[in-house]
Amino acid sequence: MRVKRLISVILAIIMLVSVLPIAELSASAASYSTVRKGDRGNTVKTLQVMLNAVDKAGLAEDGIFGSGTQKAVKNFQKANKLDVDGIVGPKTWAALEKKYEDKSSSLKIGSGNYNPGSLLKGKSYSIKGKITSDYKITSVTVGVYKTNGTATAYVKTVKPNAKSYDIKGVDSSIKFGSLATGTYDFIVKATDASGTTKTLVCNEFTVKADAVAALKERALENWVAPVKKSGYLNIKVAPRYFGARRDSGARAHAGIDIHYKKNGKGTPVYAMEAGKVVEYSSNFYGGMQAIAVQHADGSIARYCEISTSLRVGSRVTKGQQIATIAKSNIGGDTMLHLEIYMGTASGKLSNKSNKTYDYVTNKGYNRRRDLVDPSFVIELL
Numbered sequence: 001m002r003v004k005r006l007i008s009v010i011l012a013i014i015m016l017v018s019v020l021p022i023a024e025l026s027a028s029a030a031s032y033s034t035v036r037k038g039d040r041g042n043t044v045k046t047l048q049v050m051l052n053a054v055d056k057a058g059l060a061e062d063g064i065f066g067s068g069t070q071k072a073v074k075n076f077q078k079a080n081k082l083d084v085d086g087i088v089g090p091k092t093w094a095a096l097e098k099k100y101e102d103k104s105s106s107l108k109i110g111s112g113n114y115n116p117g118s119l120l121k122g123k124s125y126s127i128k129g130k131i132t133s134d135y136k137i138t139s140v141t142v143g144v145y146k147t148n149g150t151a152t153a154y155v156k157t158v159k160p161n162a163k164s165y166d167i168k169g170v171d172s173s174i175k176f177g178s179l180a181t182g183t184y185d186f187i188v189k190a191t192d193a194s195g196t197t198k199t200l201v202c203n204e205f206t207v208k209a210d211a212v213a214a215l216k217e218r219a220l221e222n223w224v225a226p227v228k229k230s231g232y233l234n235i236k237v238a239p240r241y242f243g244a245r246r247d248s249g250a251r252a253h254a255g256i257d258i259h260y261k262k263n264g265k266g267t268p269v270y271a272m273e274a275g276k277v278v279e280y281s282s283n284f285y286g287g288m289q290a291i292a293v294q295h296a297d298g299s300i301a302r303y304c305e306i307s308t309s310l311r312v313g314s315r316v317t318k319g320q321q322i323a324t325i326a327k328s329n330i331g332g333d334t335m336l337h338l339e340i341y342m343g344t345a346s347g348k349l350s351n352k353s354n355k356t357y358d359y360v361t362n363k364g365y366n367r368r369r370d371l372v373d374p375s376f377v378i379e380l381l
């Protein structure tokens with residue numbers, strides 16, 4: 001946040017420096033005659049309109065320079081460290097006009113989408129938000145900046161020359177989905193014909209690694225191994241790896257088989273992370289059980305081909321023994337069959353009718369769509 005504040009200060013300085021010549025230009029561009037007590041006409045009326053707007057002077061806008069107007073002029077001159085003579089010459093006009101412009105420009109952005117917050121790498125974000133002003137908006141710059149203030153490739157400046165502009169007009173130029181992981185600022189700046197420049201949006205946001213990479217990162221930092229290493233055999237050997245063909249190629253292996261050996265029955269299975277049992281299968285395969293434990297981050301570890309006393313609703317702590325490896329009633333080897341889900345879908349984890357997957361390529365795993373490749377768990381062993 002300190003960095004963000006520093007960036008804001010730098011931006012404010014850049015903005016000030018860039019707006020100064022414009023303000024000077026507009027102050028000298030407008031030309032008003034010197035007016036004093038006793039004068040009448042449109043110039044006096046303009047003066048009264050400005051004093052009312054800037055100082056809430058409460059003057060009748062009648063074009064008559066009387067003592068009330070003179071008093072208001074003197075008050076303004078005093079407050080702005082000008083000669084207090086009640087005569088409105090070039091210096092007083094310039095000061096008054098600058099104040100009036102600042103006061104009267106209503107340059108702002110309405111509600112919309114301009115706070116990306118947290119994005120997954122590769123995910124797009126659509127911006128929108130209507131910028132409005134009493135004056136024509138001469139320039140709008142929308143873009144993504146690194147937190148050190150440098151622009152990324154996704155900064156776009158347009159010249160609307162209208163009193164309103166929706167930043168969705170440059171949406172296609174700001175490719176959030178192409179940003180590398182990291183922290184950025186999303187900035188919207190606008191200038192209107194009064195010479196006012198405002199930073200309307202400066203929102204810090206992050207681009208995170210994709211969901212599976214983020215889960216893997218969390219898991220390798222926080223989880224514990226589901227079985228002790230002793231007796232563990234290589235899951236990279238067919239048909240133990242994720243995606244290995246099953247049923248003569250009709251189906252893909254939806255998990256990894258850990259601790260694969262002939263006499264593994266009774267081997268303790270531990271919860272890799274704390275959580276709550278959200279699904280129990282009494283007969284996952286060959287009379288063996290399975291439980292699915294959902295973690296605080298939403299991800300689910302499904303421990304299968306086991307024997308367990310836990311049921312839906314049971315809470316487990318990290319490292320707690322939750323089961324033992326079982327032996328099938330139809331023969332074969334013993335193993336922990338382990339599946340992982342992001343927890344972003346709903347319904348039963350086994351789903352023979354599902355044909356699409358969010359995190360793995362479509363291989364017919366016969367599982368819920370938020371299935372992920374659990375091979376990273378091997379790194380915990």
Ligand SMILES: [Zn+2]
Nearest residue numbers: 255256257337
């Ligand atoms: Zn398996």
